Amino acid sequence: AQSVTQPDIHITVSEGASLELRCNYSYGATPYLFWYVQSPGQGLQLLLKYFSGDTLVQGIKGFEAEFKRSQSSFNLRKPSVHWSDAAEYFCAVANTQGGKLIFGQGTELSVKP
Amino acid sequence: DTGVSQDPRHKITKRGQNVTFRCDPISEHNRLYWYRQTLGQGPEFLTYFQNEAQLEKSRLLSDRFSAERPKGSFSTLEIQRTEQGDSAMYLCASRPKLRAENTEAFFGQGTRLTVV
Numbered sequence: 001a002q003s004v005t006q007p008d009i010h011i012t013v014s015e016g017a018s019l020e021l022r023c024n025y026s027y028g029a030t031p032y033l034f035w036y037v038q039s040p041g042q043g044l045q046l047l048l049k050y051f052s053g054d055t056l057v058q059g060i061k062g063f064e065a066e067f068k069r070s071q072s073s074f075n076l077r078k079p080s081v082h083w084s085d086a087a088e089y090f091c092a093v094a095n096t097q098g099g100k101l102i103f104g105q106g107t108e109l110s111v112k113p
Numbered sequence: 114d115t116g117v118s119q120d121p122r123h124k125i126t127k128r129g130q131n132v133t134f135r136c137d138p139i140s141e142h143n144r145l146y147w148y149r150q151t152l153g154q155g156p157e158f159l160t161y162f163q164n165e166a167q168l169e170k171s172r173l174l175s176d177r178f179s180a181e182r183p184k185g186s187f188s189t190l191e192i193q194r195t196e197q198g199d200s201a202m203y204l205c206a207s208r209p210k211l212r213a214e215n216t217e218a219f220f221g222q223g224t225r226l227t228v229v
Contacts, residue, residue, distance in 0.1 A: 004155075034217060043117075043204060043220040044156070090155050099144060099208055100169065101218065103155030 002027045004091050006104035013081050014112050021076040021107050023091030032094035033074040034101065035065055039087045047089075050074065061085070086111045117221035119205050125227045126195055133191045134224045138207030145188050146218060147180055148204040149173065156204055162188060195228045202226075 003026045013019050025031055032051050036044040048059025055067040065076045074091060088108050092101040118137040126132050138145050143164050148156035159178070160170045164185035174180075177195075182188040192199055202225050206218040 036220075041225070043222040044206075045220075046217050049217050092155075099218070100146060100158045100161055101148075101156070101206075102158070106153075106155050 002093055002102045004093055004102055004104035006089075006091055006107050008107045009105065010108045010110070012110040012112060015083050016080050019076075019078045019081045019085070019109070021089050021091075021109070023074045023076065023104060024072050025074060025091070025093045026072065027093050031074075033065075033067060034092045034094065035059065035063070035074075035076050036090045036092060036103075037087050038090065038106075044090065047076070081109075081111055083111045083113070085109060117205055117207055117219050119203075119221035119224050121224055122222065123225045123227075125229060128197060128228055129194055131191065131193045132195060132226065133189055134203055134205075134226075136188045136190070136205030136221060138187070138205070139209075139219055141209065142207035142219075143185065143210040144208040144218075145182060146206040146208075147188070147190050148206065150202040150204060150223070151200075159190075192226075195226075197228045200226055200228045 005024045007022050034049045035047040037047050038044050047063045048057050050057050050067045058064050063078050067074050088106045090106045091104045120135045146161040147159040149159055150156040158171050159174050160180050162182040165182050177193045180190045202223045204223045205221045208216055208218045
């Protein structure tokens with residue numbers, strides 16, 4: 001069965017520091033992978049996606065992610081975090097037959113001044 | 114058209130009452146999805162429509178839940194005889210038909226249900 005694991009429930013980083021959020025997936029075929037961000041009480045906003053091609057994908061707000069098939073990982077990175085990046089981040093894999101998303105548990109990011 | 118719209122944004126209901134939520138997808142998006150998100154968890158898939166046809170339902174969708182998408186436009190999600198465990202954020206998302214496997218889902222802001 002498909003699954004997504006985000007090992008870190010909560011991460012705190014200092015403003016200006018680099019960030020890496022981990023995501024591991026379990027999926028038999030070539031996965032379609034996504035990172036979404038959710039601010040409190042809000043819906044989900046897509047940061048970036050991977051379908052095929054270059055394994056390093058660029059997203060909005062200065063985020064990037066790298067797909068590593070050998071490690072079944074799709075980690076999200078940002079070189080310099082801003083206070084406005086504090087939010088919940090979700091990694092997801094798509095079921096290609098129906099397009100439904102399987103989400104990880106999420107990682108809550110706090111940014112300290 | 115500014116995005117996926119959900120109504121209401123918040124709903125407080127007494128246990129045992131029925132509630133209905135509405136989702137208006139982005140125009141010409143033929144796929145529509147419902148997800149449920151409880152506190153501290155990622156969204157969980159409930160069901161999805163392609164046009165007016167309901168193509169898949171999760172086992173999370175008990176007999177008290179029903180979803181419709183008449184005419185392939187807006188969708189409604191009804192919960193009958195609500196229970197406290199139904200308290201959650203209900204999210205709707207839509208995807209376009211064109212190259213459907215190569216596009217992302219756009220989410221609404223959700224309906225927060227509290228059952229007291």
